Amino acid sequence: MRISARRAVVDGELTGPVTMTVDDRIITTVEPYADPEADIVLDEGVLTAGLVDIQINGAFGVDFAAADEAGWDRVAAALPATGVTSFQPTLITAPLDRLIAGLDTATEARDRQEDGPYARILGVHLEGPWLSPLKNGVHEARFLAQPTAEAVDRLLGAVGFDILTLLTLAPELPGALEATRRLTAAGVPVSIGHTDATAVQVGAAADAGATLVTHIFNAQRGLAHREPGVPGAALADSRYRVGLIADLHHVAAEICTLIFRAAPGRVVLVTDAIAAAGMPPGGYVLSGIPVTVGEDGVPRNIDGTIAGSALTLDQAVRNMIGLGLPVAAVIEAASLVPADAIGRTDLGRIAPGARADLVHWTEDFHPARTWVDGREFPAFVGTGVGRV
Known part of the structure; x- marks a missing residue:
């Protein structure tokens, strides 16, 4: 199959025209010209790599922590209509036995x-339970724990390494740096989050192998002029990529712009979506925690703490482009950078050797057509659910 597009995001630039060849679900060639005889000719809009969401707790009425088979399938079938072709289901703080069971469910x-x-399940992001009680947000304090050697043994011994693809912890906890070294040595990327770490501790975590920050500026020691905290240290340290919930509620527009300028090529757009994403205001559940979404679209628990988001990743892209940020930088923050963050260099890019995961956007950046492994998902009218 050959696809020709007038404009596309390739190699960090909004460029065009391009014509690509897809063979056996893989992009084999990308050439800088238009082919009017191609199998698919896209004369309008922009063609990009498929989006990669590495932090999503649920969506479309489904909470991954409690989902049955139909629920898992519902989310994976619906995500391509939002431009997401790969995702990392996220499980938040719970007893370790329950999290390990969740990993088994995700494997199935x-x-x-x-x-x-379906959109592709990449693996699971465990956000907890090794988090700071000072910055736990909506994570239940009764389930917080420390990353003891025994706990790390249990986690690594109970699951196949290929399903645990990211773990968030607070690096200042006793045992956290050694846990980081062990996890990264086992091939599990480590992100720091829900943490009261100082800048020195953030640097020590990077020395131990941590490479990501979970939802920067949220649930972490803040930026100050004499103590850079987590955001300041991570933005200044090129070893870190930084996750950003770009719903314009978790982080103000001005700070979103600042993050992109301070960390070019290191921003990872995430949704941190809960079951409310793609759904109307009302009551939902996040890992057993009752959450209400008001007319502002922001999920909150009973005491008013923000509890994830109702964001979809295509809306995050529109939000950032709407701030005047470069299209290519925004697209790559939702595709190439998150893919690279978890070691999936076969995703998130239009390049020879990459999986043929693609999104064709309208001129106002709404997904019009989506392909996973070269197979197209037409929009299912009214629900956003994809079908072949």
Whole structure:
């Protein structure tokens, strides 16, 4: 199959025209010209790589912590209509036995969905339970724990390494740096988050192998002029990529712009979405925690603490482009950078050797067509659910 597009995001630039060849679900060639005889000719809009969401707790009425098979399939089938072709389901703080069981459930879902029609499950992001009680947000304090050697043994011994693809911890906790070294040595990327770490401790975590910051500026020691805290240290340290919930509620527009300028090529757009994403205001659940979404679209628990988001990743892209940020930088923050963050260099880019995961956007950056492994998902009218 050959696809020709008038404009596309390739190699960090909004460029065009381009014509690509897809063979056996892989992009084999990308050439800088238009081919009017291609199988698919896109004369309007922009063609990009598929989006990669590495922090999503649920969506479309489904909470991954409690989802049955139908729920997992519902989310994976619906995400391509938002431009997401790969995702990392996220499980938040709970007893370790429950989290390990959740990893098994995710493995079953990934294996069941392997041949589509679904967005690709990359693995699981465990956000907790090794978090700071001073910055736990909506994570239940009763389930917080420390990353003891025994706990790390249990986690690594109970699951296949390929399903645990990211773990968030607070690096200042006793045992956290050694846990970081062990996890990264086992091939599990570590992100720091829900943390009261100082800038010195943030640097020590990077020395131990941490490479990400979970939802920068939220649930972490803040930026100050004499103590840079987590945001200041991470933005200044090129070893870190920084996750950003770009719903314009978690982080103000001005700070979103500042983050992109301070960390070019290191911003990872995430949704941190809960079951409320793609749904109307009302009551939802996040890992057993009651959450209400008001007319402002922001999920909050009973005491008013923000509890994830109702954001979809295509809306995050529109929000950032709407701030005047460069289109290519925003697209790559939602595709190439998150893919690289978890070691998936076969995703998130239009390049020879990459999986043929693609999004064709309208001129106002709404997904019009989406392909996963070269197979197209037409929009299912009224629900956003994809089908082949």
